[in-house]
Amino acid sequence: MPADIFNLDKVSFDYGPGAPALDGVDLTVAGGESVALLGANASGKTTLLRLLAGLASPTKGAITAFGVPLTAEALRDRGFTASFRRRVGFVFQNAEAQLFSPSVAAEVAFGPLQLGLDESAVAERVRDTLALLGIEHLAERAPFHLSGGEKRKVAIGSVLSLAPDILLFDEPTTGLDPRSRAWLVRFLRALREAGKTLVTATHDLDIVGRLADRAVVLGEDHRVWSDGPVGAVLADHPLLVGANLAEP
């Protein structure tokens, strides 16, 4: 059995009194898995990814990452945070929130530069990443002026250039045209085949079967309603209707 990457034990998260976003979530993600996180709007998908990414800590319950407690205290340790960020990449729901550099090349170079790679190694990472995403032609463009789909690719590139083993994607296909969406699904599958661990939040049920081995369904009560092989979850129509993921 591959080692567990993440383990969540009765994790709850509130944004404030009476504002629950997750309630008693138990979840394990093993190395090399591709897990789809399904749930209606406001069910807590983004919040869960933020916890996995170490951008927030549970209000209740505990998370371990790579067997180590992922606590607010651990995340205050710069050494721990630096190695965690190298291993776990997070592609935001809103690509624009992730883009801040004057050019696409600079955007993709930012992470490797932070890691302290030398200039030629950074240049190589940037070249490889842009080629992988098929966006070499955008290298000198300003990210801010790209189309939504192009921005998504650059945001993915800015994360992939860090070469993380674990990738968290938040609604990666939203706003993509059919060709870009098909490309992205193939791309995510290739990442998985390359041995990456993927957690993808989505309510795009059409892509889930092609993307994931396992599906976790969050209900509108912010609890886990189902966790199992993707085929079984997708075949459970009453579950999908109950979780507001399918029309009755």
Ligand SMILES: Nc1ncnc2c1ncn2[C@@H]1O[C@H](COP(=O)(O)OP(=O)(O)OP(=O)(O)O)[C@@H](O)[C@H]1O
């Ligand atoms: N920064 C915040 N402050 C207060 N409440 C928040 C904040 N972010 C999210 N919430 C609330 O937490 C709940 C879960 O939100 P979250 O963004 O995790 O849902 P989601 O499943 O990602 O939804 P969507 O499909 O719309 O992206 C919602 O009720 C939301 O209003």
Ligand SMILES: [Mg+2]
């Ligand atoms: Mg969300």
